[in-house]
Amino acid sequence: MAQSIQALRERRDAIAKNINSLMENNKGKAWSAEHQKTYDDSMSEVDTINAEIKRHETILAKLGEDAAAGNPDGLLNAAIRTPGAQNEESRALRNFMLGGFQALTTDDVARHNARRSPEIQAAMSTGTGSEGGYTVATEYFRRLTEAMKAYGGLRSLATVIRTGTGAAMNFPAADATAEEGEIVGENAAASALDTAFLNMQLQVFKYSSKSIAIPFELIQDSMFDLELYIEALVAMRIGRISGRHHVTGTGTTQPMGALTASVTGKVGAAGQTATVGYDDLVDLEHSVDPAYRNGRSVGWLMHDQTVKAVRKIKDSDGRPIFVPGYEQGNPGGAPDRLLNRPLNVDQAMPQMAANAKPILFGDFSKYTIREVMDLTIFRMTDSAYTLKGQVGFVAFNRQGGNLIDVGGALKHYQNSAT
Structure with a gap:
């Protein structure tokens, strides 16, 4: 299936390159009805390929859902352990999940302590005191981070930092864009102009995956990839909620979302309660100062x-403003482009409606996501699980986010109220 998806992506890339070339070589009045037909036919083929790729990806996702539902024909059969394939970190993690703290060898404990990487914590679990929390190894946490990107397009654009503690992190800021110097005469005194400084904070919040109950039968089956199963569920649960908060979080009991912190750049005219036009997009782009419109994370x-709505918009010469992206040496695809800027999708963004803020533009690197230390998994074996023939797991992750900027790096388009 992976080869099939790769082949589909290569076909899509080839078509997208042809579309890009077609539009680049036929600008302005040179764009004809024949060119438009070629564009429409090519985009139709791109859509067909995209649907096929999504179908394959849905099948892969279904395997995970089957596993979550206890279907033995799902991920259970797909996740077969290769003898000897586990590294030491993975083996130790699996031992902990299977038997708890007492299942870890003295070598596991000694090795981690010697490396000053305390992956074993003596935190109390729901049940007996000998059951401790397991801080995820570096390899596992890196995979979790990659998986979370699938749920939040903003995360791949933002600046992500890690800190050793969860104490409030301060960012001094100042807006001196309206300040300028002066000409003074001979022996004349210079005027005073003090810059106003302010303080921005980046706090963190504790996220939970909610409890995950695993039947004894699956834990006892050595062919079941327990780490992969737990990892997929944790990534999905924490990734979805934190990704949504990084976009629309309130900034009080949640991280400050990028959209929440952004400034209005353009409001649709009366009647545009569910539409956006070409001029609106141009106005929104130019509402952001040119100083913010260069860089890898601008889009x-x-x-x-x-x-879907934006793809139907044409410029004053009748040319579509949407251009499909294609790989340029980097595997995994490239974003589509809108007005020659990367177009990124995040399903946490609102859809168009009266007073909605459906489009965000600017330098997304100014949005900072903060992670505190590692993700921690706890194993629970109290009576609430034992009576049902289960072992419980729960994961915690501390993170936050805020737009660290006072100059309008991110601005949004807002639909008309009426």
């Missing part, structure tokens, strides 16, 4: 349904 962010 658009919107819901997939908004992308």
Whole structure:
């Protein structure tokens, strides 16, 4: 299946390159009805390929859902351990999940302590005191981070930092964009102009995966990839909620979302309660100062349904403003482009509606996501699980986010109220 997906992506890339070439070589009045037909036919083929890729990806996702439901024909059969394939970190993690703290060898404990990487914590579990929390190894946490990107397009654009503690982190800020010097005469005194400074904070919040109950039968089956199963569920649960908060979080009991912290750049005219036009996008782009419009993380962010509407927009010469992306030496695909800027999708963005803020534009690197230390998994074997023939797991992760900027790096388009 992986080879099939790769082949489909290569076909899509080839078509996207042809579309890019077609639009680049036929600008302005040179764009004809024949060119438009070629564009429409090519985009139709791209959509067909995208649907096929999504179908394959849905099948893979279904395997995970089957495992979550206890279906023995799902991930259980797909996740077969290769003898000897586990590294020491993975083996220790599996031992902990199977038997708890007491199942770890003295070598496991000694090795981690010697490396000053305390992956074994003596925190109390729900049940007996000998059951401790297991801080995920570096390899596992890195995979978790990659998986979380699938749930939040913003995360791959933002600046991500890690800190050793969860104490409030301060960022001094100042807006001196309106300040300028002066010409003074001979022996004349210079005027005073003090810059106003302010303090921005980046706090963290504790996220939980909620409890995950695993039947004894699956734990006892050595052919079941327990680490992969737990990892997939943790990534999905924590990734979805934190990704949503990084976009629309309130900033009080949640991280400050990028959209929440952004400034209005353009409001649709009366009647545009569920639409956006070419001029609106141009106005939104130029509402952001040119100083913010260069860089790797500059672009658009919107819901997939908004992308669908934007794809139908044409410029004053009748040319579509949407250009499909294609790989340029980097595996995994490239973002589509809108007005020659990367177009990124995040399903946490609102869809177009009266007063909604469905489109975000600017420098997303100014949004900072903060992670504190590692993700921690706890194993629970109290009576609430034992009576049902289960072992419980729960994961915690501390993170936060805020737009560390006072100059309007991110601005949004807002639909009209009426």
